[in-house]
Amino acid sequence: MRLKIERSGRVVWVRLHRPEVLNALDTALMTELAATLTPLDRDPGVGCFVLTGSERAFAAGADIGEMSGKTAVDMLTEDFFAGWDAFAALRTPKLAAVSGYALGGGCELAMMCDLVIAADTAKFGQPEITLGVIPGIGGTQRLTRLVGKAKAMDLILTGKLVDAAEAERIGLISRVVPAGRLLDEATEVAERIAGFGKLAAMAARECVDRALETGLSDGIRYERRVFHALFATEDQKEGMRAFTEKRKASFTGR
Numbered sequence: 001m002r003l004k005i006e007r008s009g010r011v012v013w014v015r016l017h018r019p020e021v022l023n024a025l026d027t028a029l030m031t032e033l034a035a036t037l038t039p040l041d042r043d044p045g046v047g048c049f050v051l052t053g054s055e056r057a058f059a060a061g062a063d064i065g066e067m068s069g070k071t072a073v074d075m076l077t078e079d080f081f082a083g084w085d086a087f088a089a090l091r092t093p094k095l096a097a098v099s100g101y102a103l104g105g106g107c108e109l110a111m112m113c114d115l116v117i118a119a120d121t122a123k124f125g126q127p128e129i130t131l132g133v134i135p136g137i138g139g140t141q142r143l144t145r146l147v148g149k150a151k152a153m154d155l156i157l158t159g160k161l162v163d164a165a166e167a168e169r170i171g172l173i174s175r176v177v178p179a180g181r182l183l184d185e186a187t188e189v190a191e192r193i194a195g196f197g198k199l200a201a202m203a204a205r206e207c208v209d210r211a212l213e214t215g216l217s218d219g220i221r222y223e224r225r226v227f228h229a230l231f232a233t234e235d236q237k238e239g240m241r242a243f244t245e246k247r248k249a250s251f252t253g254r
């Protein structure tokens, strides 16, 4: 097993576990991740995923050992990396708690998450150029949308690593915390998100992601329609009723 899964209330923790290769991401891990999380994604009792690694490495990239001998025909035939789309497509909010290296596919995996919280010791980068290749699970696209062309080119063309403070400054990640606080901070944020109505959380993250794919007026129309649709939910009724009754809302995800 390449993953350690732990459920704590409405939060599911997913720990990448290939310590011997700094959590390098291979096909088996990709398949296990999708197979484990897809059913949980549909569970109304699951309000947030937290993806994490070890203190030394979130993930040091795609598994170079697995890839190195492949031919272009192998890559095309297998549509190598296509399975990662299943992780990106999960609708439950997902948070990356990053310590140590998040490189190549590891950085790309973090960018597929909705929030990235990093220990101040974390390092991010897209070093694929040093291997004679380029980012392969969305790095050239997501990184550019997150940090802009100037910083994306700098990272991708030089292969340099940036520390967590720099990653936060350029907008690659959401928060930096002292290393000893990483898991507590991730727990607090995940429990807070999971405590809200899941339908609203799914809708919110879908609309934000839409902003990376569409023009402003289409995005705003999309957001408005989703907003309207939420008025068909019990959570909307409960949330607004609780506000007027000056009590905490109790959401059911219906």
Ligand code: CO8
Binding pocket: 020, 021, 022, 024, 025, 026, 060, 061, 062, 063, 064, 065, 081, 084, 101, 103, 104, 105, 106, 108, 127, 128, 131, 134, 135, 136, 137
């Ligand atoms: N793949 C396979 N094995 C790895 C990887 C990797 N990406 N990274 C580290 N390892 C292995 C090492 O080979 C080593 O194994 P061994 O003990 O048997 O020699 C073990 O992990 C420990 O690594 P190091 O001894 O190198 O540890 P250091 O602390 O000296 O260095 C580094 C840590 C800087 C992280 C270094 O290991 C490194 O540079 N790793 C490779 C980083 C990299 O280039 N990543 C990009 C990979 S390509 C990629 O991600 C393409 C993206 C396409 C999509 C991805 C989809 C998943």
